[in-house]
Amino acid sequence: MAQNWHQVDVDRNLAALERAAGLEDLQAVIVDLCEAYRINHMVYHWVNSQGDQYGCGTYSPAWVARYIEKEYLRVDPVILGCNQRFHPVDWKRLDWSSKAARLFRSEAIEYGVGNQGFSIPMRGPNGQYALFTASHSCSDDEWQVFKNQHRRPLILLAHFFNQKALEFEPERVPEASRTLSPREVDAMTFLAMGYNRAKAADTMEISEHTLRVYIESARFKLGAVNTTHAVARAMSRGLIVV
Amino acid sequence: MAQNWHQVDVDRNLAALERAAGLEDLQAVIVDLCEAYRINHMVYHWVNSQGDQYGCGTYSPAWVARYIEKEYLRVDPVILGCNQRFHPVDWKRLDWSSKAARLFRSEAIEYGVGNQGFSIPMRGPNGQYALFTASHSCSDDEWQVFKNQHRRPLILLAHFFNQKALEFEPERVPEASRTLSPREVDAMTFLAMGYNRAKAADTMEISEHTLRVYIESARFKLGAVNTTHAVARAMSRGLIVV
DNA sequence: AAACAACTCCCCAGAAATAGCGAGGCCGCT
DNA sequence: AGCGGCCTCGCTATTTCTGGGGAGTTGTTT
Numbered sequence: 001m002a003q004n005w006h007q008v009d010v011d012r013n014l015a016a017l018e019r020a021a022g023l024e025d026l027q028a029v030i031v032d033l034c035e036a037y038r039i040n041h042m043v044y045h046w047v048n049s050q051g052d053q054y055g056c057g058t059y060s061p062a063w064v065a066r067y068i069e070k071e072y073l074r075v076d077p078v079i080l081g082c083n084q085r086f087h088p089v090d091w092k093r094l095d096w097s098s099k100a101a102r103l104f105r106s107e108a109i110e111y112g113v114g115n116q117g118f119s120i121p122m123r124g125p126n127g128q129y130a131l132f133t134a135s136h137s138c139s140d141d142e143w144q145v146f147k148n149q150h151r152r153p154l155i156l157l158a159h160f161f162n163q164k165a166l167e168f169e170p171e172r173v174p175e176a177s178r179t180l181s182p183r184e185v186d187a188m189t190f191l192a193m194g195y196n197r198a199k200a201a202d203t204m205e206i207s208e209h210t211l212r213v214y215i216e217s218a219r220f221k222l223g224a225v226n227t228t229h230a231v232a233r234a235m236s237r238g239l240i241v242v
Numbered sequence: 243m244a245q246n247w248h249q250v251d252v253d254r255n256l257a258a259l260e261r262a263a264g265l266e267d268l269q270a271v272i273v274d275l276c277e278a279y280r281i282n283h284m285v286y287h288w289v290n291s292q293g294d295q296y297g298c299g300t301y302s303p304a305w306v307a308r309y310i311e312k313e314y315l316r317v318d319p320v321i322l323g324c325n326q327r328f329h330p331v332d333w334k335r336l337d338w339s340s341k342a343a344r345l346f347r348s349e350a351i352e353y354g355v356g357n358q359g360f361s362i363p364m365r366g367p368n369g370q371y372a373l374f375t376a377s378h379s380c381s382d383d384e385w386q387v388f389k390n391q392h393r394r395p396l397i398l399l400a401h402f403f404n405q406k407a408l409e410f411e412p413e414r415v416p417e418a419s420r421t422l423s424p425r426e427v428d429a430m431t432f433l434a435m436g437y438n439r440a441k442a443a444d445t446m447e448i449s450e451h452t453l454r455v456y457i458e459s460a461r462f463k464l465g466a467v468n469t470t471h472a473v474a475r476a477m478s479r480g481l482i483v484v
Numbered sequence: 485a486a487a488c489a490a491c492t493c494c495c496c497a498g499a500a501a502t503a504g505c506g507a508g509g510c511c512g513c514t
Numbered sequence: 515a516g517c518g519g520c521c522t523c524g525c526t527a528t529t530t531c532t533g534g535g536g537a538g539t540t541g542t543t544t
Binding site: 014048083084085086087123124125126127128129152155156159162163166179182185186189191192193194196224225226227228229231232233235236237238239240241242 | 366370467
């Protein structure tokens with residue numbers, strides 16, 4: 001069977017990660033981690049649905065630039081595959097059947113990305129989505145041993161990388177808003193579920209007029225200009241669970 | 243300082259968890275975990291976007307029944323607080339200021355829930371959301387020691403519980419609606435920002451008629467009955483970020 | 485006791501969203 | 515070369531929502 005991989009002091013890595021105070025620190029940590037784990041690449045990659053992305057890692061700047069320029073975000077089977085999964089995934093198990101995907105892969109390898117890869121999706125509030133990836137060039141057997149040995153600490157690393165990334169995001173400051181009253185919460189919830197006012201009022205066993213008062217007052221408290229806006233704000237502030 | 247908590251064989255727990263083949267196994271694992279960690283309660287709690295919920299854990303059936311019957315999902319500060327967070331959270335740091343929340347808390351304690359708690363939010367594809375919680379009755383100092391000692395393995399446990407739950411209940415994950423097209427994402431985003439159709443169309447530099455087509459097609463893809471519903475679903479599935 | 489927040493009900497006119505029909509051009513994939 | 519997805523534009527009628535008013539009860543907090 002294949003080699004045994006280097007033993008890694010997981011606690012030390014995690015402690016360094018938790019001390020990090022900015023993206024540069026994360027970059028330093030990730031370089032250290034690569035050396036500690038004796039693999040070619042590690043990458044933390046934040047993706048949002050608007051197509052913005054950033055992160056840190058050891059891929060060559062040329063590859064990163066090309067990835068962004070070519071909008072490989074929309075092609076990369078790692079991104080697309082992890083989008084519908086929770087569990088970490090080996091690159092081999094993704095769907096490489098399309099022509100675009102195979103082209104992407106061979107190009108990635110040209111730019112120094114490993115032939116093996118293991119990616120862990122992480123998701124935060126409001127649809128935040130990020131990947132933590134370990135990549136290396138080696139045989140399938142060797143890679144299998146690596147995964148077995150390090151899968152769990154890698155999950156923890158992914159978790160803490162994402163935690164740090166969220167901390168560093170300025171716009172994620174929890175904006176304090178007056179809490180909604182219970183009936184207002186109900187009203188927002190039913191509207192978010194697609195009920196129209198008649199049905200929501202019926203469900204809440206109040207008149208539609210009364211319901212409107214709740215919607216209006218919730219809208220006012222949330223600083224929203226219309227019902228849809230109010231529901232969106234209530235959701236993104238975590239005031240309702242839908 | 244407080245006692246030192248029992249040493250736990252993390253790898254053995256995780257291995258048992260990974261062998262689990264059904265919800266009953268998860269229940270058995272969680273009972274074992276409680277004993278191993280010497281705490282009163284552990285709970286895995288899946289919260290569905292429709293307000294359905296299920297899970298496993300050691301809370302008394304009476305409390306679980308009451309929780310569901312009273313729809314405490316919409317009151318529970320743990321659920322609401324974790325909704326906006328990524329990192330694990332101590333119950334003390336949540337918002338207990340509302341009257342409903344304080345009532346909920348005292349009732350929970352009556353039903354045997356611990357005065358201390360530590361909850362780890364987990365998120366899967368399409369807005370799946372679950373909590374893994376450890377709860378105990380003890381002093382703040384003791385709980386602090388427990389958290390410091392076991393935080394990381396608890397995160398791993400949360401991860402694997404959620405992984406298993408997703409394996410067992412694939413039909414509960416909201417179906418992967420075909421992803422919205424870029425223009426549909428734009429439309430949903432502007433509506434979530436409170437723009438009316440005229441302003442959204444203006445911002446997107448298209449006619450209002452065209453905008454309506456996007457709204458309609460997004461609504462169809464999302465299985466939503468109206469615009470507000472569509473925006474809410476797009477948000478809870480992480481298709482738009484506002 | 486007074487103030488305040490929450491809950492309930494009511495009217496009306498104008499603005500906005502929805503449901504139902506169209507149309508054509510562009511692009512990528514098979 | 516055809517299929518499907520996406521982007522763009524149009525019409526009409528009906529339903530629903532919004533933004534102004536107002537008023538009374540309960541309960542908690544100061």
